[in-house]
Amino acid sequence: MSDLIRILVVDDERPIREGCHRVLTAKDYHVCTAENGQQALEILEKESIDLILLDLKMPVLSGEEVLQAVQERHPDLPVIIITGHGTVDTAVECMKNGAYDFITKPFQIDQFLATVRRASEKRKLEQQARKYQEENIRNLYDLHLEKSRLRTMINCMANGVMVTNRSMEVVLHNPVFMQLLDIKEEIEAPVAISSIISDQVLIETLASILNQREGKSEWVTQEIQAGARALRAISAPATGPQGDIMGTVTVLEDITPFKQLDQMKTDFVNMVAHELRSPLVSIRQLQSVILEGLTGPLNEKQKDYISRGMNKIDALLDLINDLLDIAKIEAGKYVQRRVPTDLARLIQEAITLLDPRAKKQGITITSEFHDLKPVQADPKNMEEVLNNLLTNAINYSPNGGTVAVRAAGLGEFMEIEISDTGVGIPEEELPKIFDKFYRVKHPETRKVIGTGLGLAIVKSVIEAHNGTIEVESTPGKGSTFRIRLPMIVEN
Ligand SMILES: Nc1ncnc2c1ncn2[C@@H]1O[C@H](COP(=O)(O)OP(=O)(O)O)[C@@H](O)[C@H]1O
């Protein structure tokens, strides 16, 4: 809508019409004129007019009649009555009937303009108010539509959805959420989350999401058990327009079928590994009997072939043992017993065992111990951990160098560091080396035989002992693996 105000001047006296036209046009009003009431009403039909200046005494239709007609058809249109001295009473009467104001002839230009200005401003304000009101209604409608659309979407989702407020009450949920958690009776929102969800880990996660710093919106993924169902819960903060945390959103997915498939895969691998191991062990034994010359003398070529074959069998047995270990870890059966364990002794033994191999590669292994106390651990698991880390340190140092083992008691923790001066690991590979079967491709260590399972086993074992493992590495310089295990605190 333009800001231009369009004024219709209705007067049978031409000088008045022309005078008004001149004065008002000079003030940037758009002016049209009519010399009688009939003409005025015709113009009103065709054009959009914001204000009427209306003479009272006119032939054909009187001003009063025109006013009445205008009020019927355009009740919001302000009308200013033009009146001579003799008709002031009628003008007052007109105002009672809804005219906005009146001006008397002859006009005082200033007064005339002031009256017109007031009337146009009123008109403008009214129009603006109407526009806002319309917009408001439209917004409310859109909002309502948007809300019901969102509702429909959430209700039709194949995943469970739960939204909590800052006081950890469930304020929104969908039917799948109810199904997954096996909740029969309808929830009257908002209800305390603890009365619906029994998984403490999820509740703690949501609490920590609410307490986290604003702007840091990370998704947390975890597995929860709901009766016989395994669910994956993905939670995130629900943020307001200013980024402030207003609650949490959790999406639940039923992963029971995947878990079952995964279990089938583990059982299968387990079965195959078991079935392969015994014949392989027999073949190895037979080969070693042959190699030792117990079945008659061998020439060099035969010895070479048999021992190469045995190396391959050893690699296969390593893979099989790693697979069986992983299967045990995943079934939670790997850590068998926990006893006070002297790590210094285990470290020394592991070094003694691997030293010949290190020497062959020109590697020196050093060790250093400070303030050691026993840790509560399964010694066989710890042997496996040390063996894996030391073997890696040796294997991935093709050009000799040093492997340094340091173990120290640090208050409540025992820290073991295994550093090497080997090929190192690029930064982007660091997060992946603890994954099952992951091996970094490096031209100098291409020939190293491995399964990519060692560090996955190490990490699981350490975490099962409530410990942590981290790695620092500089490609070309070397790597340091650092383990922390809780020490036994004497009371
Ligand atoms: N000390 C190390 N120095 C350099 N790279 C290493 C070291 N330890 C592990 N890695 C990298 O991590 C990968 C995974 O190690 P691991 O799980 O023990 O499997 P594997 O030794 O059987 O390949 C290795 O293949 C290697 O690329």
Ligand SMILES: [Mg+2]
């Ligand atoms: Mg390894």
